[in-house]
Amino acid sequence: MLAEADRRWLDDSAELLDSGNALASEVVPRLAGAGLFGLGVPRDLGGQGGDVRDAVEAIATVAGYSLAAAFTFWGQRAFIEYLLQSPNAGLRERWLPGLLNGSQAGATGLSNAMKYLGGIESLQITATPEGEGWRLDGVVPWCTNLRPQGFAAAVAVQRAKGGAPLVAVLTAGQLGVTRSDDLDLIALRGSNTASLHIEGARLEAAEVIHEEANRFLPAIRPDFLGLQCGLSIGLARAALATAAERSGAGRAVLEGPIAAQQERLAATVDALYEGLADRRFRTQPEALFRARLALADIAQGAVQLELQASGGRGYHRDQPLTFARRWREAAFIPIVTPSVVQLQGELAKRAAQQAAAAASAP
Numbered sequence: 504m505l506a507e508a509d510r511r512w513l514d515d516s517a518e519l520l521d522s523g524n525a526l527a528s529e530v531v532p533r534l535a536g537a538g539l540f541g542l543g544v545p546r547d548l549g550g551q552g553g554d555v556r557d558a559v560e561a562i563a564t565v566a567g568y569s570l571a572a573a574f575t576f577w578g579q580r581a582f583i584e585y586l587l588q589s590p591n592a593g594l595r596e597r598w599l600p601g602l603l604n605g606s607q608a609g610a611t612g613l614s615n616a617m618k619y620l621g622g623i624e625s626l627q628i629t630a631t632p633e634g635e636g637w638r639l640d641g642v643v644p645w646c647t648n649l650r651p652q653g654f655a656a657a658v659a660v661q662r663a664k665g666g667a668p669l670v671a672v673l674t675a676g677q678l679g680v681t682r683s684d685d686l687d688l689i690a691l692r693g694s695n696t697a698s699l700h701i702e703g704a705r706l707e708a709a710e711v712i713h714e715e716a717n718r719f720l721p722a723i724r725p726d727f728l729g730l731q732c733g734l735s736i737g738l739a740r741a742a743l744a745t746a747a748e749r750s751g752a753g754r755a756v757l758e759g760p761i762a763a764q765q766e767r768l769a770a771t772v773d774a775l776y777e778g779l780a781d782r783r784f785r786t787q788p789e790a791l792f793r794a795r796l797a798l799a800d801i802a803q804g805a806v807q808l809e810l811q812a813s814g815g816r817g818y819h820r821d822q823p824l825t826f827a828r829r830w831r832e833a834a835f836i837p838i839v840t841p842s843v844v845q846l847q848g849e850l851a852k853r854a855a856q857q858a859a860a861a862a863s864a865p
Contacts (some may be wrong), residue, residue, distance in 0.1 A: 504564050509537045513568035520571035520693035521828050524685055527693040528652060530575045535605025540579060544587065548595070549603050555584065556776045559733045566737025570832035571691040571736060577730050578648035578694075582609025584726045585657050588719070589712045594672065598655055599728030608650035609657075609800050612699065614642040614719070614840035616659030616670070617727065620720045620842065621849045626661040626668055627700055637662075637669075637706045639679070643699040645840075647649070649675070649682050652694050658699075660706070660717045668716040690831035693737070695850050725784035728795055728841070730776055735798035735836050737769050742805035742829055746812040757812055764804055771797045790855060792846045799836045799843050806833040 504822040505513075512533060519526050534540060543558040544550020551557075566573035583602050586595045601607030618624045628641030639660060646656055654675045661668045671681050719752050746761050767848035775794045778784045784791040806829050813826050839841040 504539075504561060505537055506807065509533065512570065513565065514573055516567065517569040517571075517825075518773065518828060520569050521690050522559040522692055523693070526694050527575075527695050528650060530572050530693065531579060531608050532605040533714075534572070534576055535603065535662065536580070537692055539576065539602050540583060540605070542715065543580075544583065544599075544603065548587070549600060553728055554780065556779055558584075559736070559739050559776075559779070561727055562733030563731060563737035563740065563793060566734050566825070567741035569739055570734060570835065571693045573734050573808070574691055574694045574835075575648050577734065578611050578646075579609045581611040581613075581727055581730055582657055583649075584713055584730070585611070585613075585723060588726075593711075594707060596671075604654075608648050608652070608654040610646050610648040610654050611659045611727070612656045612673075613670070613727070614645055615643065616716065617724065617818065618845065619659065619668075619843050622767075622852075623845055623848075626659050628658055628660045629663050630669070630706060632792045633665040633705070636708060639673075639701050639704040639706050641701050641746075643701075645686065645701055647651045647694050647696045647713060649699070651675075651682070652772050654682075654695075656699060658701075658755055659720070667714065669714050670716050671710040672710045672712060673699065673701065673704060673706075687833070690828070697823060697861055714779055721788075722785060724788065725779060725782070726789055726800060728791055729775065729784075731781045731839065732795055733800050734839070735795075735802040736768070736772055738829065738836065739764070739798070739802040739805040740831055741770070741825075742802070742809040742833075745825060746805070746808040749809075749812045756806060761808055761812075764801060764808065768801050768805075771801065789850060792841075792850055795841075797842060802833055806830055825827070 509724050514612050539561045541550035542561050543553050543555045546552045562573050565834050585597055589595060617627050629638055629640055630637035643658055657670060658673055659668055659670050673723050679702050681700045686696050721729050726734050743761055743765050771794055778790055809826055
C-alpha cells in the first residue's frame, strides 16, 4: 500500500508532524502521490475502486507511523466521501480531481453537525436567504486539513427562517471566511487544524452538498466514523507491535495481555468492516458506536502495554523510542468528535428510550 520511500518519510517525519507545522504542507501531496486518496473511489471518477474499507485500512497504515498525517488523511478522505454521496454532480466534478491528486485540500467541518445529530448541541452556522442564495454567519471551532495554501471545507448550516438544515462547501479566500492561526494543540500540530470564522459569506446553490442535512448526516455517519476508526486501529497495531518487540525480560508476563489485545483488535476490526460492507450501521448505529468505543479502549491499552514493555527506557528523552509521541497521540483518540463521552451518552440515551418504549408497550 505504501512504497518504502513513503514509509521512510512518514517514519522520519512523525515527530516533526506531531510537534510543529513545518511539514504540514507536505502531507496531502505525499499521500496523494502514494495513491491513497483514490482508495474506495470508483474508477470512473478517477479512483482505484474498492470501497470505504480500503480507505479505512489505508488510514490505519498511515496512523501506524504518524497520527498527525493520518488525521489529515481522514479529513481529506471524509470530504471526498461527502462528494461521492452528494446528489450535486457538478460539485463532485469540480472538486474531486484536485482532491485525488493532492492539489486541493478537503476539510471535514462536520464535527458540530455530528453533535447536532446526537442532540448534543445546535448548529453554529446560520443561513439567511439573500437573493438566489444565502448569507452565512457563524463559526467552525475545530477543523482539520485547512491548508493555508487552499482548502474546501464541508459545513452544516441552519436556515434562519426554518426548514431543513443543509450541508455546504466553504473555501479558502472566500469573502467572509477567515481561517484562524493553527490551534495550539499538545500534539498533531502538523495537521493544519484551525477554526473558521464566517461573517457575511455568500453561499450559492451550486456549493450545496445536500439540501437536507437531517437525511445526509445519518447516511454519511457510518463512513465518517468508520474512516475515523482507522486512527485507533493504526495506533493500536503499532503500539502492540512495539510492545511485542520490546517486552524483553517481561515477555512471560506481557505475552498474554499483548496477544489478548491483538485478538480483540482483530475481532473488532472484522466486525467494523462487516458493518461497513453490508451498510447495517445506517440502521444500527449503536453497533458502530460500540466498535468506535472498543477501538478507542484498545488503543489506550496498547499504548500502556508499549510503556510496560519499554520500561524505564520509554521515559528517557534520549532513547529512540516512539512511546512519548504515541502517548500524546493516544490522548487525542477519546476526544475526537464524536468523543468517547458523547458516544457513551448517546448509547445511554438510546437504551433509556428503548426501555421506556418496552415499558409502555401493551
